Every structure is written in structure tokens, then in C-alpha cells.
Amino acid sequence: MNAQLQPTGSAYFIAKETEKPENHTLSVLVDNEPGVLARVIGLFSGRGYNIESLTVSETEHEKHLSRITIVTRGTPHVLEQIKHQLERIVPVHRVVDLSVMAEELGQQSPLARELALVKVAGTGDDRVEALRLADAFRASVIDANTEHFIFEITGKVSKVEQFIAIMKPLGLVEVCRTGVAAMNRGPQGM
Amino acid sequence: MSHGQYEQREMTGAEMVVQALKDNGVLHLFGYPGGAVLPIYDELFQQDAVQHILVRHEQGAGHAAEGYARSTGKPGVMLVTSGPGATNAVTPLQDALMDSIPLVCLTGQVPTSLIGSDAFQECDTVGITRPCTKHNWLVKDVNDLSRIIHEAFHVATTGRPGPVVVDIPKDVQFAKGIYTPPQTAPRTSYQPKVQGDLNQIKAAVELMATARRPIIYSGGGVINSGPEASQLLRELVELTGFPITSTLMGLGAYPASGRNWMGMLGMHGTYEANMAMHDCDVMVCIGARFDDRITGRLDAFSPNSKKIHIDIDPSSINKNVRADVPVIGDVGRVLEDMVRLWRATVKTDKKSLHPWWEQIAKWRARDSLAYTPNNDVIMPQYAVQRLYEATKGKDTYITTEVGQHQMWAAQHFHFDEPNRWMTSGGLGTMGYGLPAALGVQIAHPDALVIDIAGDASVQMTIQEMSCAVQYDAPIKIFILNNQYMGMVRQWQQLLHGNRLSHSYTEAMPDFVKLAEAYGGHGIRCEKPGDLDDAIKEMIDVRKPVIFDCRVVTLANCFPMIPSGKAHNEMLLPDEATDEAVANAIDAKGRELV
Numbered sequence: 001m002n003a004q005l006q007p008t009g010s011a012y013f014i015a016k017e018t019e020k021p022e023n024h025t026l027s028v029l030v031d032n033e034p035g036v037l038a039r040v041i042g043l044f045s046g047r048g049y050n051i052e053s054l055t056v057s058e059t060e061h062e063k064h065l066s067r068i069t070i071v072t073r074g075t076p077h078v079l080e081q082i083k084h085q086l087e088r089i090v091p092v093h094r095v096v097d098l099s100v101m102a103e104e105l106g107q108q109s110p111l112a113r114e115l116a117l118v119k120v121a122g123t124g125d126d127r128v129e130a131l132r133l134a135d136a137f138r139a140s141v142i143d144a145n146t147e148h149f150i151f152e153i154t155g156k157v158s159k160v161e162q163f164i165a166i167m168k169p170l171g172l173v174e175v176c177r178t179g180v181a182a183m184n185r186g187p188q189g190m
Numbered sequence: 191m192s193h194g195q196y197e198q199r200e201m202t203g204a205e206m207v208v209q210a211l212k213d214n215g216v217l218h219l220f221g222y223p224g225g226a227v228l229p230i231y232d233e234l235f236q237q238d239a240v241q242h243i244l245v246r247h248e249q250g251a252g253h254a255a256e257g258y259a260r261s262t263g264k265p266g267v268m269l270v271t272s273g274p275g276a277t278n279a280v281t282p283l284q285d286a287l288m289d290s291i292p293l294v295c296l297t298g299q300v301p302t303s304l305i306g307s308d309a310f311q312e313c314d315t316v317g318i319t320r321p322c323t324k325h326n327w328l329v330k331d332v333n334d335l336s337r338i339i340h341e342a343f344h345v346a347t348t349g350r351p352g353p354v355v356v357d358i359p360k361d362v363q364f365a366k367g368i369y370t371p372p373q374t375a376p377r378t379s380y381q382p383k384v385q386g387d388l389n390q391i392k393a394a395v396e397l398m399a400t401a402r403r404p405i406i407y408s409g410g411g412v413i414n415s416g417p418e419a420s421q422l423l424r425e426l427v428e429l430t431g432f433p434i435t436s437t438l439m440g441l442g443a444y445p446a447s448g449r450n451w452m453g454m455l456g457m458h459g460t461y462e463a464n465m466a467m468h469d470c471d472v473m474v475c476i477g478a479r480f481d482d483r484i485t486g487r488l489d490a491f492s493p494n495s496k497k498i499h500i501d502i503d504p505s506s507i508n509k510n511v512r513a514d515v516p517v518i519g520d521v522g523r524v525l526e527d528m529v530r531l532w533r534a535t536v537k538t539d540k541k542s543l544h545p546w547w548e549q550i551a552k553w554r555a556r557d558s559l560a561y562t563p564n565n566d567v568i569m570p571q572y573a574v575q576r577l578y579e580a581t582k583g584k585d586t587y588i589t590t591e592v593g594q595h596q597m598w599a600a601q602h603f604h605f606d607e608p609n610r611w612m613t614s615g616g617l618g619t620m621g622y623g624l625p626a627a628l629g630v631q632i633a634h635p636d637a638l639v640i641d642i643a644g645d646a647s648v649q650m651t652i653q654e655m656s657c658a659v660q661y662d663a664p665i666k667i668f669i670l671n672n673q674y675m676g677m678v679r680q681w682q683q684l685l686h687g688n689r690l691s692h693s694y695t696e697a698m699p700d701f702v703k704l705a706e707a708y709g710g711h712g713i714r715c716e717k718p719g720d721l722d723d724a725i726k727e728m729i730d731v732r733k734p735v736i737f738d739c740r741v742v743t744l745a746n747c748f749p750m751i752p753s754g755k756a757h758n759e760m761l762l763p764d765e766a767t768d769e770a771v772a773n774a775i776d777a778k779g780r781e782l783v
Binding site for chain 2: 034038046077090091
């Protein structure tokens with residue numbers, strides 16, 4: 001039976017990945033204490049998971065709770081692991097996969113919004129065009145002089161992306177984005 | 191002083207540390223002093239409730255605490271200074287994380303005002319140890335100190351046990367604050383689930399009752415759950431009549447002398463255990479985690495079975511292998527429900543398992559642990575067998591280093607009780623066994639504690655011999671000396687054209703003289719005929735012993751699941767001809783990791 005061996009030549013057994021990766025949005029409720037974000041981020045880098053977007057802020061001051069929103073990409077198997085690994089972190093209270101929850105609620109995807117500050121510098125036609133487009137995208141001007149605008153735009157990630165792309169030839173200087181804030185539709189909480 | 195009877199008291203941070211240790215039932219502490227922990231050492235000096243064991247290297251303190259923990263079921267505690275003290279603790283911390291050992295590590299830190307200034311012996315201890323602990327804390331306010339230490343003990347010992355670090359700056363050790371005794375109200379975000387879902391347990395029992403080719407695959411979780419869990423496991427095996435195998439970490443939970451015992455499974459497990467895993471129809475995994483050394487090739491792992499997986503850690507479920515019936519909870523609690531439900535609902539028909547047991551008997555008849563005896567040189571397997579025979583009926587604890595000798599010990603030394611076998615399974619830490627033996631001996635001063643060692647591994651922490659002599663800990667270091675890093679050499683033979691790159695130790699110390707230099711006792715044995723007498727001498731000497739057992743140099747550890755192969759494609763010792771071993775690699779294979 002074992003006369004001719006053809007091992008892989010490795011001390012490890014590497015299986016082919018057959019599942020397709022998906023984007024999911026996770027909400028993680030944590031105690032707002034020193035190092036908690038490092039624990040979450042370290043988990044992702046240490047175990048080779050992806051972070052597409054990350055947002056964090058204290059949401060309940062009196063309880064010192066922060067809500068971290070992470071957009072990650074992985075196969076369903078990996079996404080399940082990410083959720084369970086996050087739950088092992090001691091200061092983590094709850095982890096909800098908003099994408100899975102949306103599916104359970106019969107919705108396509110969770111509500112997700114992002115805010116971006118977009119600085120555009122220029123004069124003449126480009127400047128007029130930038131202002132016209134900003135109006136079309138419902139971006140508001142929060143700072144300006146004769147040579148530049150700073151626009152504030154809020155919306156779906158795709159809308160923000162599109163706005164930035166359009167501003168590029170019109171004198172885009174810099175962009176600052178918050179990352180995604182997300183929750184599910186309907187009356188119930190996470 | 192009993193819990194709760196004193197009110198809150200003012201004391202210094204250093205006093206709090208010692209008081210918190212006492213209040214958490216700590217009797218022994220393994221450590222090494224340094225600038226940033228001097229106030230704590232000053233407090234230790236002025237009391238005798240907690241005995242401090244002075245090691246020779248912080249790694250030794252960690253492994254000793256691990257051995258102490260694993261042999262007693264209590265948390266192991268270590269105390270080290272800042273900077274290099276903390277970084278030297280990293281290996282045992284990761285070791286304890288991988289093997290789920292409750293380990294509380296207290297580290298000194300430079301004063302809070304100097305943190306971040308690259309001060310002398312400063313390092314980012316919580317940053318460095320974050321990924322190798324279950325949780326860690328930097329204490330910046332003395333009034334948080336006692337609460338955090340109590341919480342650290344709670345986190346280390348509950349749920350899936352693991353290592354924790356409490357980093358205490360020197361100014362916090364000097365500062366005065368209010369001490370609070372341990373309380374039973376843990377933080378709200380940490381609530382490990384211990385009770386298994388009854389519906390899931392019912393589903394598991396129903397599935398088990400229909401099994402015709404069942405197998406129980408148990409692991410270190412059974413041992414971590416406590417002696418009751420091992421007792422319940424034995425009851426379950428007795429009730430169901432199922433065959434049982436175990437991981438390296440789980441040896442002793444079910445007795446090796448038990449009728450249903452199949453030996454260890456996995457890469458160097460027995461043929462019958464691995465074949466039964468491959469061919470079974472129902473697999474009951476109890477407190478094990480489908481490690482890659484267990485499963486072999488994942489896509490060919492036990493292809494036709496339904497799998498029940500009992501684990502306290504939800505992230506273990508479906509991590510490597512899909513579970514059909516997952517049960518999340520403490521192994522002991524779940525087994526209790528399982529045994530009760532089986533008794534109440536299942537009419538056991540052991541006859542239906544007869545064909546399965548007949549098949550197992552055929553596999554067993556292959557005698558996969560056999561080796562060719564030799565009258566001139568000591569075979570390593572023979573040495574372990576003789577050691578086992580000589581220690582039968584004694585109060586024996588075994589630790590190991592990592593490598594071939596570890597596998598031979600697991601195969602040929604037989605454990606009838608839990609907590610008797612201390613080995614580095616997940617991390618595979620060479621140098622684990624000697625300090626671990628020391629920790630075991632401190633916890634069990636009258637027991638026979640033997641480190642089955644390799645000549646390469648043992649030199650990684652050999653300095654702890656000095657500690658063993660200091661504390662009259664009569665540990666026995668039984669070295670299977672083949673002058674090679676045997677497992678490295680075996681892999682080089684199998685995978686790298688027998689080019690033995692740096693796996694031979696050309697300048698080996700004289701272990702007998704080394705033992706004597708440390709103040710211990712040295713024995714050398716070179717002939718199989720002298721072995722029994724030499725082992726007897728080792729056991730009888732009430733001193734730390736280094737036993738230099740010269741074994742055949744080029745023995746390989748079989749049976750073995752070669753890389754990339756499934757359980758039913760084991761390489762058995764009688765088939766491992768030179769040709770089969772030499773052909774064990776192709777060019778394509780070498781491109782992989």
C-alpha cells in the first residue's frame with residue numbers, strides 16, 4: 001500500500017479553498033479600554049483576515065462601550081471564524097454579522113454610510129464644474145476660498161467613491177474618509 | 191485569613207500583589223528578580239505563605255509554572271521583571287496559549303512616568319504579549335491593582351484556560367491604595383458558556399446510538415475540565431462500548447490499560463486509531479481541536495462520518511473540520527448530561543459493534559508500534575518501555591521535551607490517570623520538559639517525576655538543573671541521546687534527500703559530568719543489558735539525576751502519516767524500507783511550504 005509515497009514535501013497539509021469570498025459588515029460592541037482596538041486589529045493581522053474598512057467610536061459613554069464597525073472579506077467559513085475569534089477577546093461584548101442578519105431579516109444588505117472630506121483646488125471652468133457636481137451629489141461646501149473647496153459628502157461607499165473619482169481631474173488635492181458606519185433596518189437593535 | 195472577613199484595607203501595590211496571590215490560593219510562585227519588581231520581592235521576603243522558586247531563566251519559570259498547573263489543575267504563577275524578563279516569558283506564554291494551560295504571569299514595568307521613553311529595561315510588555323495571552327493588563331492606578339489581579343486569575347482559570355499577563359509599573363508597586371478582596375462578580379463581557387445545549391446533546395446521543403462504526407476522539411480539554419470529566423469519559427466509554435483514541439494532550443483521561451483504548455492518533459499515532467478515524471461512521475470529538483497533526487490531509491479526513499464536536503471554545507467548532515452536531519460547553523458538564531441521557535434513553539446493543547471491533551482487531555494485529563529489537567545498542571523505544579516497566583505502581587509524572595523522544599514516550603509509556611503527562615503539544619517547545627518537571631516536583635515533592643528528554647532539547651533549558659538542586663527537587667532527566675536533533679534529521683531524510691543540514695550535535699557535553707557539576711547525580715548507560723539496573727539507580731537516588739541513555743543514532747519514529755497523506759495511508763515501520771523513505775519526496779512537493 002505504501003511502497004511508493006508521493007507526499008507534498010511539506011510538514012503541513014494545505015487544502016485548496018473552494019468557497020467564494022464575500023464582503024461582510026461586522027458590528028463589534030466592546031468595553032472602551034486601552035488596547036481594545038489593538039486586540040481587534042491584531043487578531044485580524046495575526047490570523048490573516050482582511051480589513052476593508054474600520055470605524056470605531058464610543059457610543060455609550062456612561063457604560064464605556066464602543067462600537068467597532070468592520071467591513072471584511074472572506075469565505076463563509078472564514079467569516080464564521082472571524083466572528084468566533086472576535087468573541088473570544090475578553091473586552092468584547094457582542095459581535096453581530098450585519099450582513100448575515102440582513103439576510104435573515106429578508107433584506108439585501110445592512111444600511112451602510114460613509115462620510116468623506118474632499119479637498120479640490122482649481123480655478124476657472126474646473127472650479128465651476130466641481131461645485132456643480134458637488135451640488136448634484138448633495139455634497140456640501142464646508143470650507144472655501146478663491147482657489148479651493150472642501151466638500152463634505154455622506155452616503156453609500158459607492159457614491160463616495162464615485163464622487164472622488166469625478167473630482168480627480170478637477171483638481172483633487174486630498175481625501176479623508178471615516179470608514180463605514182452600519183446598522184440593520186427595522187426596529188430591533190444589534 | 192479567610193475570604194471576605196476583612197474590610198477594604200490600605201496597602202502598597204507590592205503588598206497587594208502578595209495579598210492577592212494569597213487570596214487566590216497561590217502556594218508557589220516561579221520567578222526571577224530584577225529592578226522593576228524589587229518592591230514585590232521585598233514583600234515576598236517578609237512572609238512565608240507563598241513560596242518563591244528561583245529559576246535560572248524566565249523561560250524556565252514559565253514552563254515550571256505550566257508543569258505545576260497541568261499536574262495540579264491549579265493555575266501556575268510566575269513573576270518576572272520588565273524588559274528582558276518579560277520577553278523571556280513569551281515562549282511559555284505562547285506555549286500555554288496553544289495548550290490551554292492556566293498561567294498567571296506578573297511582570298514588572300518601568301515607572302508610569304517613564305513608559306514610552308525607552309527607559310532602561312523597558313519594553314512594550316502588553317503589546318508584545320497581547321497575541322500570546324488570553325488577556326493582559328497594564329496597571330496604571332494602584333487602586334485597580336487588586337481587582338485586576340483577581341480578574342486575571344478568573345480569566346486564566348475559567349472557560350478555555352490560558353495565560354494572562356499583569357504588567358505592574360514600579361511606581362504602582364510603591365504607591366498606596368485600597369485593596370479589595372476577590373469578588374465573584376466578573377466583568378460582563380466575559381461569560382464563558384459551560385453548560386451545553388440540551389437539545390444538541392440529545393441529538394448527539396441519538397446519533398451515537400445509531401452508530402455501527404463509532405469512535406471517541408478525546409483531547410486535552412477533558413484533562414483541563416478536571417478529574418470528574420475523565421471519570422465521566424470512562425463511564426461513557428463503558429456505557430457505549432465505543433473504541434477510544436486520544437490526542438497527545440489528552441493521554442491519561444482514559445486509561446491506557448482500558449479495554450477500549452486504541453492508543454494515540456495522529457501523525458505518529460497507532461495504525462488502528464488512525465484507520466478507525468478514517469473508516470468510522472460517527473466520530474465523537476471531546477475536548478480536542480482537529481489540529482493538523484491529527485487530521486492529516488483535511489479533504490480526505492474521515493470522509494464518511496458524522497462528527498460530534500464538544501468544546502468550550504466556540505471558535506474551535508468548524509475551524510478545521512465541519513461538525514455535524516456541535517456542542518459548546520465544558521466537557522465535564524456536557525459528559526454528565528450525555529451519560530445521563532444515554533442511561534435514560536438508549537438501550538445499548540453492544541453486539542451491533544462486534545463487526546467494528548473485529549475490524550479494529552485486524553488493524554491492531556499489524557502491531558504498528560513494533561520495532562526491531564537490538565541486543566547491542568539501546569533502541570529508544572526499548573528504553574521508554576523499560577522505564578515504564580520500572581515505574582509501574584509508583585506515583586509517577588512524566589514530562590517531555592519535543593521531538594522523536596516525545597513521540598516514543600507518547601507511544602510506549604502508558605498513562606492510566608489524567609494530569610500525569612506534561613508535554614508541549616501545540617507550540618512544540620524544545621526545552622519545555624526539564625523546567626516543567628521541576629514545576630511538577632515542587633507541586634508533588636514525594637512523587638517520581640521524570641523528564642523523558644532528547645539530547646538537543648534538554649540543552650535549551652539545562653540551566654534549571656541548578657534550580658532543581660537548590661530546592662532539593664529530585665527530578666530525573668532521562669535523555670534518549672542519539673546525538674542528533676532526531677526529528678529534524680528524520681524530516682531531512684524524508685523530505686530533503688538525506689542532507690543532514692545542521693542536525694548533528696558535534697560537541698555534546700558529558701552529561702554525567704554536567705550533572706555532577708550542578709550538584710546532581712549522573713548516570714550513563716550504553717548497553718541494553720545494563721538498562722534496568724541503571725534505571726533502578728536513577729529512581730533510587732534522592733537527587734536530581736541526568737541519565738545519559740545512549741540510544742541507536744539513526745532510528746526513525748514510526749508509524750507516521752507522511753505529509754499530504756490521509757489517515758489510511760500511514761507509513762508503517764515494516765514498510766519503511768530505505769527505498770520507501772528515499773522516495774518520500776518529489777520535486778513538485780518541495781515547492782510547497
